[in-house]
């Protein structure tokens with residue numbers, strides 16, 4: 066039966082059909098739905114790990130034990146898991162192991178635009194790259210066959226437009242595939258003596274995979290009527306090329322992006338007058354062609370920045386693109402993402418901005434504390450960098466930044482990579498204040514459970530890691546909890562902890578307002594007679610508050626009655642609705 | 647059949663994902679090749695969001711580019727104005743007249759342009775703007791604004807009312823079915 070399926074769900078379906086029995090992932094847009102979808106199959110054990118390195122190592126353990134395994138992550142997650150990646154490349158696998166990684170050209174939801182294809186080449190691991198949902202199912206299944214046939218983990222590379230597009234698929238049946246675990250120290254213990262013997266195996270494997278790539282059906286030539294040009298492409302760029310060129314030019318579509326074939330590329334180049342490489346982000350196929358001595362044109366005409374589209378491809382290939390439609394002359398103000406009405410992070414950032422505190426920020430919904438009018442954040446790098454960054458900042462200024470500098474990190478992010486930073490704060494004794502914004506969920510990526518929430522991916526209750534105990538255990542003596550809806554309490558805590566002559570942790574605790582179990586109060590009411598139009602309530606950047614006819618006005622469809630704005634108003638114009646007081 | 651292109655635009659959290667799900671279900675029963683693309687993640691936190699729905703004999707690109715859309719369905723007026731360049735010369739804009747201020751307008755850094763519907767018409771755009779929010783309220787929930795808009799869009803297609811209703815039944819939970827059917831009809835007749 067034909068059905069419409071999201072690219073990420075199709076990956077999950079392919080994994081399922083291939084008999085995948087163990088999944089450990091860390092969420093990250095645009096990869097998250099792969100793991101959410103596979104968790105729905107009862108035959109598959111699936112979990113959220115605290116970070117990508119743990120996920121990958123767990124998936125390796127399961128493969129070693131004889132179960133086909135998977136770990137999924139976004140592109141920057143592969144940086145975190147790079148350490149095991151480069152050595153699992155040496156050990157190879159027992160049962161098949163597939164690593165899903167999703168790039169984000171255009172940075173719809175990411176802090177950089179890195180191209181994870183480089184990891185395939187650098188770690189010497191094959192990488193498959195589907196271009197739609199049907200291929201996502203097919204390639205996920207194929208990935209396990211390749212993994213076992215060539216004794217290697219296999220990277221399955223997605224990107225935003227393949228992950229988050231639904232297209233038509235047909236599903237198959239699940240086939241179970243289990244192996245025995247047999248102890249094999251020479252293969253699985255990577256100390257120098259063994260690793261030296263494994264490296265030649267890895268090189269031979271790449272040669273064998275290159276041979277396979279020469280005849281693989283997923284590296285296909287689609288002939289065209291006009292041989293003045295031939296195009297080498299893959300993934301979503303292939304879709305744009307076909308959209309623009311139809312069957313005019315011959316196309317070599319690479320389904321396996323590493324290792325790439327050599328003879329097939331040479332033969333293709335010989336069959337056309339000129340070769341153009343159309344690939345998003347870095348020169349990867351192009352660099353390979355150059356290394357083979359095959360003349361191609363790629364990044365000389367196509368950008369390395371941002372995602373492509375059909376009009377961009379048409380323009381760069383010198384073909385007709387439709388003219389843009391009409392528009393109004395007025396400037397259209399941008400609509401950037403904002404903290405939701407009722408977001409518990411708001412009160413905290415308002416307090417930090419008000420006290421002009423330097424904030425080493427981190428990644429999550431609370432990154433939006435950087436946006437005007439709160440504008441309370443000084444830096445955001447990668448997950449965990451707030452805690453270690455604040456440590457470095459405070460240490461470097463030798464006391465001058467003490468009392469003025471904090472790190473702000475989410476609950477999931479703290480579990481991911483904040484703990485080691487906090488150990489450093491305690492161990493090397495910096496006078497940093499670390500604020501953990503605990504909204505009881507992994508918010509930014511769409512509400513995933515994490516080790517602090519007491520629930521697992523399958524929705525069952527489980528061990529809940531206690532943040533207070535954990536922080537004390539690593540050596541922080543000053544640990545306290547505040548409610549960020551209470552501005553006075555929050556401000557007092559921040560001032561006291563900043564004044565303390567030792568490291569401290571403040572846990573700013575309030576569940577995300579979008580969680581189903583969170584009850585909202587009635588919307589805040591405005592007393593127009595009392596409103597003096599001072600606009601102080603606008604300083605918290607709440608999307609539910611605006612000025613109408615010179616007076617504060619509350620959007621009742623958005624307001625959750627959190628009451629933060631009522632604490633700002635000096636004139637008693639904003640009030641909690643009666644029943645809730 | 648030549649590929650048909652529908653864009654659904656709005657503000658993150660307004661429910662455009664259900665609208666595209668409904669369209670996808672309907673088009674699948676008609677045997678088309680389909681691609682539906684949406685961006686999850688950051689922009690859903692109250693940012694500008696867009697969903698692309700494409701169908702025909704064979705659909706390659708998952709996105710719609712400038713000058714390609716046969717229809718734009720907009721949940722909000724400013725968002726409608728943001729995307730009109732994506733319309734074909736004879737394309738049509740179906741727009742909810744609701745206005746939601748973006749943060750730069752709330753903070754006073756930018757202005758929400760006035761009379762946008764009239765200005766779009768004056769620019770030569772085929773605009774069909776109506777108050778879908780009130781109709782959704784009338785149907786029983788402001789959340790049904792997505793289905794009201796789909797009801798209005800349905801007038802431009804040859805699919806039968808039964809086919810639309812079947813797609814609604816497959817897309818919404820049973821307890822909200824009556825509400826959504828009512829919302830659809832209010833939009834269709836508006």
Ligand SMILES: Cc1ncc(C[n+]2csc(CCOP(=O)(O)OP(=O)(O)O)c2C)c(N)n1
Nearest residue numbers: 093142428429430475476477478507508509
């Ligand atoms: C290495 C890495 N993995 C995953 C992500 C994707 N990501 C961004 S923020 C975030 C989690 C945020 O959760 P939390 O810290 O609880 O903050 P919240 O969004 O709930 O405020 C994730 C998983 C990332 N940016 N980097």
